[in-house]
Amino acid sequence: xxxxxxxxxxxxxxxxxxxxxxxxxxxxxxxxxxxxxxxxxxxxxxxxxxxxxxxxxxxxxxxxxxxxxxxxxxxxxxxxxxxxxxxxxxxxxxxxxxxxxxxxxxxxxxxxxxxxxxxxxxxxxxxxxxxxxxxxxxxxxxxxxxxxxxxxxxxxxxxxxxxxxxxxxxxxxxxxxxxxxxxxxxxxxxxxxxxxxxxxxxxxxxxxxxxxxxxxxxxxxxxxxxxxxxxxxxxxxxxxxxxxxxxxxxxxxxxxxxxxxxxxxxxxxxxxxxxxxxxxxxxxxxxxxxxxx
Amino acid sequence: xxxxxxxxxxxxxxxxxxxxxxxxxxxxxxxxxxxxxxxxxxxxxxxxxxxxxxxxxxxxxxxxxxxxxxxxxxxxxxxxxxxxxxxxxxxxxxxxxxxxxxxxxxxxxxxxxxxxxxxxxxxxxxxxxxxxxxxxxxxxxxxxxxxxxxxxxxxxxxxxxxxxxxxxxxxxxxxxxxxxxxxxxxxxxxxxxxxxxxxxxxxxxxxxxxxxxxxxxxxxxxxxxxxxxxxxxxxxxxxxxxxxxxxxxxxxxxxxxxxxxxxxxxxxxxxxxxxxxxxxxxxxxxxxxxxxxxxxxxxxxxxxxxxxxxxxx
Numbered sequence: 001x002x003x004x005x006x007x008x009x010x011x012x013x014x015x016x017x018x019x020x021x022x023x024x025x026x027x028x029x030x031x032x033x034x035x036x037x038x039x040x041x042x043x044x045x046x047x048x049x050x051x052x053x054x055x056x057x058x059x060x061x062x063x064x065x066x067x068x069x070x071x072x073x074x075x076x077x078x079x080x081x082x083x084x085x086x087x088x089x090x091x092x093x094x095x096x097x098x099x100x101x102x103x104x105x106x107x108x109x110x111x112x113x114x115x116x117x118x119x120x121x122x123x124x125x126x127x128x129x130x131x132x133x134x135x136x137x138x139x140x141x142x143x144x145x146x147x148x149x150x151x152x153x154x155x156x157x158x159x160x161x162x163x164x165x166x167x168x169x170x171x172x173x174x175x176x177x178x179x180x181x182x183x184x185x186x187x188x189x190x191x192x193x194x195x196x197x198x199x200x201x202x203x204x205x206x207x208x209x210x211x212x213x214x215x216x217x218x219x220x221x222x223x224x225x226x227x228x229x230x231x232x233x234x235x236x237x238x239x240x241x242x243x244x245x246x247x248x249x250x251x252x253x254x255x256x257x258x259x260x261x262x263x264x265x266x267x268x269x270x271x272x273x274x275x276x277x278x279x280x281x282x283x284x285x286x287x288x289x290x291x292x293x
Numbered sequence: 294x295x296x297x298x299x300x301x302x303x304x305x306x307x308x309x310x311x312x313x314x315x316x317x318x319x320x321x322x323x324x325x326x327x328x329x330x331x332x333x334x335x336x337x338x339x340x341x342x343x344x345x346x347x348x349x350x351x352x353x354x355x356x357x358x359x360x361x362x363x364x365x366x367x368x369x370x371x372x373x374x375x376x377x378x379x380x381x382x383x384x385x386x387x388x389x390x391x392x393x394x395x396x397x398x399x400x401x402x403x404x405x406x407x408x409x410x411x412x413x414x415x416x417x418x419x420x421x422x423x424x425x426x427x428x429x430x431x432x433x434x435x436x437x438x439x440x441x442x443x444x445x446x447x448x449x450x451x452x453x454x455x456x457x458x459x460x461x462x463x464x465x466x467x468x469x470x471x472x473x474x475x476x477x478x479x480x481x482x483x484x485x486x487x488x489x490x491x492x493x494x495x496x497x498x499x500x501x502x503x504x505x506x507x508x509x510x511x512x513x514x515x516x517x518x519x520x521x522x523x524x525x526x527x528x529x530x531x532x533x534x535x536x537x538x539x540x541x542x543x544x545x546x547x548x549x550x551x552x553x554x555x556x557x558x559x560x561x562x563x564x565x566x567x568x569x570x571x572x573x574x575x576x577x578x579x580x581x582x583x584x585x586x587x588x589x590x591x592x593x594x595x596x597x598x599x600x601x602x603x604x605x606x
Contacts, residue, residue, distance in 0.1 A: 025503070026401070029396050029399065029402065032392070032393075032396060033393070033396055033397070033408045033412075036389075036393060036412055037408060037411045037412055039471070040411060040412045040414060040415055040471070040474075040475075041411060041414065043415075043426050043427065043430055043471075044414070044415065044418075044426065046426075046430065046437065047426050047429070058435075059434075059435065059436075062435060062436070062437050062440070063437070063440075102317075102321075105317075106317040106318040106321065107318060109313070109314040109315070109317065109318065110314060110315050110317075110318035110319065112314060113311055113314035113315045114315075117308075117311050117314075119311060125315070125319070128327075129318070129319070129322060131327075132322060132326055132327070134528060134586075134590055135330060135583070135586065136528065136532040136586070137325075137326050137329075137330075138532060138534075138555070138558075138579075139330055139333060139579045139580075139582055139583050139586075140326065140328075140329030140330040140332070140333045140579070141329075141333070141558075141562060141575070141579065142329075142333045142336055142562055142572050142575050142576040142579060143328070143329035143330075143332035143333040143336060143576070144325065144329045146332075146572075147324075147325070147328075147329065162321070162325050163325055165321050165325070166321050166322050166324070166325035166326040167325075167326060169318050169321065169322045169326075170322065170326075173318060197310075198308070198310035198314075199310060199313075202310075202314070222416075222417055225419070226417075226418070226419035226420060226421075226535075227535075228419070228420065228421055228534070228535040228538065228539070229534055229535065229559075232538075233563060243419075244419045244421050247419070247421055247422065248421045248539055251421075251425055251539075258429075258435075261425070261429070262429075265422055265425055265426060268419065268421075268422050269418060269422055272417050272418060272419070273414075273417075273418075275417075276414065276417050280410045280413075283413070283417065284409060284410065284413060284479060287413075287476065287479045287480070288479050288480070288482060288483040288486075
């Protein structure tokens, strides 16, 4: 899929024979892009690198990679003793995983209904569900806290899951209903002739919608995983802290222990960076709305 | 050939499957998003009373927020800071994003996907992590920032910016720009890629240079995306909270100089240190934020409407 885009890019080069020599324009382009890439990555690399160094080496030569002499895991040892990063990560995985599953399931079902069924108020309902794309759910915080406390769900992961599911649904419904409109009518008719019911047809359509579902999953996952607001307000206890909140609290406590701080930052980056390395194409495609093949 | 028929198929007025499909989404969304938004607006019309709900005070809370000597400086301060925060994103983040997108969508470019992936990487990180990374880098204790400035001969410019009232807000804004520049970059890239090659090629054949092609062809054709990026930036910026909270704490120091609507809302509603939380005033701040965001979105929709009309004329 990527080769197509790359081929399109190389085509004129092959035809005209230009561009094999490094032109000044080409050089300038790469110089700018390379500079910006360094700006984007240097801070991250700096933190990761220094998290593996002794305290003295962190301050003496910050930009030097760890050597045999300066290598140290002292920050990670503090983390293992004083932090509860495995617990935080577990909470984040549960909250993000369950929210994502609910958003995708509910969102696909509602998107399918809006795209394939004619019923009174279809358009109005679509509009109603779309409002949430632009209005941030944080503005309802005062009332949400009342509701959560009223339900006895304060300081539980369930509270976070409910709020994230509600706030993620508008975009999911919108994107997936667009996609389900393209589901071929012939396929549906053929399935109906074979005796398939509504749910079977939904299953077929959902399987075809996998690329769109993946894009929605990525778009939805980043803000949920990284959120600080809702854990802070709804579930700030140590047992329910997500990775973002746990890291924030740990950093506040250990602010002067540079080894521990650098190690905590590195550990907190690991899950998202690992996911990004594996799924970078889906991440980018999700945000570019399928423009990149 | 199978043609795509966009008309909905099933014509029944009501069916169980329909209810099953729509029920969970509509219910969750209504209970935990739509209802709280309206209920919060309702709460902003009440004052603290003797017991339970309190008393209806109409728009009095909003009057207090805008004019009371205790509240109004914080409100206008946060609003002003937020406008600066937004302006820096519009003037720095989006132009850089556009420049990178133009460079990344030129026809001949090696390593396109690699650049795109690497430049986008900071966007996926938590704001808390990003804020702290930059806090360390800018720290006078570590000296990385001052060392870097020294290396390019600008060492004299360095200062403990995060602790200074003027520069702190600018530095915080630039941290956010650094993290999110990948989003306009991708949105602009998608728009640029959707311009048919023939148009650009025709202009090139006619002797137009890259700058002329950009200003006369690409720029007008991606105008709708510029609007979308602007409104997304606006909504995101007026909802921002995490970065300031992570870097400067809930008091948005020094002297509230980095206070945004989000941090002001948090302190008002939830309380911070010596300040007690105040739900009704919190709801009032949220109501004000709602109006501001609505104004921004309406301005965008109105502008878009007018532009579409001029195209038709």
